[in-house]
Each structure stands twice: as structure tokens, then as C-alpha cells.
Amino acid sequence: xxxxxxxxxxxxxxxxxxxxxxxxxxxxxxxxxxxxxxxxxxxxxxxxxxxxxxxxxxxxxxxxxxxxxxxxxxxxxxxxxxxxxxxxxxxxxxxxxxxxxxxxxxxxxxxxxxxxxxxxxxxxxxxxxxxxxxxxxxx
Amino acid sequence: xxxxxxxxxxxxxxxxxxxxxxxxxxxxxxxxxxxxxxxxxxxxxxxxxxxxxxxxxxxxxxxxxxxxxxxxxxxxxxxxxxxxxxxxxxxxxxxxxxxxxxxxxxxxxxxxxxxxxxxxxxxxxxxxxxxxxxxxxxxxxxxxxxxxxxxxxxxxxxxxxxxxxxxxxxxxxxxxxxxxxxxxxxxxxxxxxxxxxxxxxxxxxxxxxxx
Numbered sequence: 001x002x003x004x005x006x007x008x009x010x011x012x013x014x015x016x017x018x019x020x021x022x023x024x025x026x027x028x029x030x031x032x033x034x035x036x037x038x039x040x041x042x043x044x045x046x047x048x049x050x051x052x053x054x055x056x057x058x059x060x061x062x063x064x065x066x067x068x069x070x071x072x073x074x075x076x077x078x079x080x081x082x083x084x085x086x087x088x089x090x091x092x093x094x095x096x097x098x099x100x101x102x103x104x105x106x107x108x109x110x111x112x113x114x115x116x117x118x119x120x121x122x123x124x125x126x127x128x129x130x131x132x133x134x135x136x137x138x139x
Numbered sequence: 140x141x142x143x144x145x146x147x148x149x150x151x152x153x154x155x156x157x158x159x160x161x162x163x164x165x166x167x168x169x170x171x172x173x174x175x176x177x178x179x180x181x182x183x184x185x186x187x188x189x190x191x192x193x194x195x196x197x198x199x200x201x202x203x204x205x206x207x208x209x210x211x212x213x214x215x216x217x218x219x220x221x222x223x224x225x226x227x228x229x230x231x232x233x234x235x236x237x238x239x240x241x242x243x244x245x246x247x248x249x250x251x252x253x254x255x256x257x258x259x260x261x262x263x264x265x266x267x268x269x270x271x272x273x274x275x276x277x278x279x280x281x282x283x284x285x286x287x288x289x290x291x292x293x294x295x296x297x298x299x300x301x302x303x304x305x306x307x308x309x310x311x312x313x314x315x316x317x318x319x320x321x322x323x324x325x326x327x328x329x330x331x332x333x334x335x336x337x338x339x340x341x342x343x344x345x346x347x348x349x350x
Contacts, residue, residue, distance in 0.1 A: 034300055034315065063269065068276040075274050076285035080267075084292020085299065091254070092300035096315050102323040108242060120246040122297045128251025129290035132258050133267075133283060 022056060029093035031086075091125060144214035145171035145179065145206070149199055149223040152328070156228055161185045163205070166197055166223040175210065182209055187227055195225040196336040222332055254293070
């Protein structure tokens with residue numbers, strides 16, 4: 001009995017640590033405010049919070065259980081696209097936090113070419129990702 | 140001589156060219172009796188020399204001293220920033236295309252390898268296989284139907300975050316990158332204000348002792 005209680009406590013504690021870390025990470029990168037700014041839907045901030053929480057809980061749960069739904073594989077296109085956009089924003093936010101681009105643009109003097117520079121990174125990510133899935137994993 | 144007074148507000152940043160005599164009206168806004176303003180606005184504060192290099196900081200005290208020279212006893216009320224940064228514009232260097240392509244390739248390949256490392260680091264392949272199995276119930280070594288849209292979404296997300304769809308902007312608010320550029324420039328200006336200003340003070344002191 002004491003073992004079960006201990007296990008519950010350890011699991012709960014680990015969950016709290018990971019969950020608060022996840023939220024702190026998202027907050028620092030400011031992806032949710034950015035999405036709200038783009039879509040001009042500041043008033044839905046509470047429901048966006050719940051969307052992140054429910055997504056994390058659902059993802060955690062189905063990852064730990066081996067649930068399967070017998071659904072069409074075409075549904076994975078939507079999931080792939082959405083998760084890709086999210087990771088892309090994460091990567092962009094990370095680049096921005098590190099202040100790479102302003103310094104690069106200033107130092108090298110490519111200020112008017114900033115967009116082209118940005119495209120190099122974006123296209124590099126897409127190409128690298130495609131290469132990874134299609135060719136690299138088979139090596 | 141009648142008592143005159145003038146309000147002065149230094150401009151944050153002014154672009155000048157080499158050998159230009161920088162007039163007071165260019166680096167500051169003036170307000171006061173028309174006669175006083177007229178007497179002051181054409182006064183040359185600084186002549187840009189090659190040894191000034193890229194930046195000059197004009198302290199408001201320099202301006203006040205100059206005003207006192209022209210109109211002794213003139214009362215100066217200062218408002219706003221205490222100095223103005225002069226940025227010397229040289230002939231724009233021709234952009235080296237080869238150099239640019241090199242930097243472009245560096246970023247392109249760097250970004251590609253970085254995302255591959257990230258995928259390996261977080262075991263993205265296994266996660267994608269699991270998601271595919273979760274949805275369809277069958278296991279696939281390469282769930283490309285999930286992974287190709289993911290890769291496209293990756294680029295889309297970055298573009299969305301920076302608010303640029305190639306040349307077209309999505310809305311009028313500044314993008315985080317523009318804000319970041321602005322903040323970086325402001326930090327640089329702050330550094331220059333303190334650093335360059337001290338130097339020019341020293342230079343002036345030297346000049347005085349030389350005289």
C-alpha cells in the first residue's frame with residue numbers, strides 16, 4: 001500500500017515539474033502571444049491556455065498507453081502540418097531569443113537583404129527535414 | 140542686449156556625410172522668439188572629419204556652449220535627449236555577391252543540419268511512427284504521409300512567426316524580428332552615447348591642452 005502511495009506521489013511530482021517546465025518554456029518563447037497577434041484573437045487567451053494544457057495531457061496519455069484508433073492515414077497529413085507549424089514557430093522563436101539575425105545583419109551589412117537571409121534558414125530547415133525523413137533514416 | 144531664451148530638443152539620430160558642416164537645425168529642434176531661432180539655426184556645430192570614423196556624439200553641453208558664444212546671456216531650456224548621435228554615411232560598399240552566396244549557403248546548410256540534429260535528439264522518427272500507429276493502427280517504418288506535411292509546416296511556422304510570406308507582409312504590426320533589430324540598435328546607441336561621448340570629451344581636453 002505504501003509503495004502505491006509513494007509511486008503516485010513520485011509520478012505526480014514528476015508531472016508537476018515537467019508540466020510547469022513546459023509552460024515556462026512556451027511562455028519564454030512567446031509563441032501563443034505571437035499567434036494571437038497574427039490572428040487578432042486576444043480575447044480567447046483563456047481557451048488557448050486550455051488548448052495547450054489539454055494537448056499536453058492528451059499527448060502524454062496516448063504516448064504512455066498504446067492506444068490506437070482505426071482512422072484514415074490521411075488524417076496524419078493534418079497532424080503533420082500542424083505539428084510542423086508549431087515546431088517551426090518554436091525554432092523561429094529560439095533563433096530570435098538568441099539574437100542571431102540582428103547581429104548578423106548588422107555585422108555583415110546585409111540589412112536590406114534580411115529577408116533573403118531569413119529564407120535561407122527557412123528553406124534550410126525544410127530541406128534538412130525532408131532529407132532526414134526520406135533519405136537519412138534509411139542510411 | 141535684450142534677454143532671449145530658446146527651447147532646444149536634440150534629435151536622437153542624424154545622418155550626415157563627410158566634410159558636412161552640421162548645422163544646429165539639423166541636430167536639434169529649436170523653439171523660441173523668431174529672431175533668436177533665426178540667429179541660431181544656421182550655426183555650424185561640428186564639421187565632419189575623416190577621423191570621426193562612423194559615429195559622432197554631440198553632447199548638449201557642446202550645443203549650449205556654442206549658443207552662448209553666439210548669443211551671450213541667452214537662456215537655453217533643454218528638453219529630451221541630452222545628446223544626438225551623428226551617423227556618417229559613406230558611399231555604400233558594393234555588396235559582394237560571392238560573399239553573400241557563401242553566407243546564404245552557410246545558413247542554409249547550418250539550418251538543415253541543425254533541424255536533423257534536433258530530430259535525432261528528440262527521437263522524432265519514433266514519435267512520428269507512434270503517431271502514425273495511433274491514428275491508423277498499423278506500423279510503418281517511414282510514415283511519410285505525416286512527415287512531409289510536417290516538413291512543409293516547419294517552414295510555414297517560421298515564416299508565420301516572422302510575419303513574412305516572402306515579400307508580402309501578413310499585417311502591419313512589426314514582426315518580432317523587426318522589434319528585435321530595433322532593440323539591438325537601441326542598445327548599440329546607448330553604448331555609443333556613453334562610450335563615444337567620453338572619448339570626444341577626452342579629445343577636446345587634449346585639444347585645449349595643446350592650445
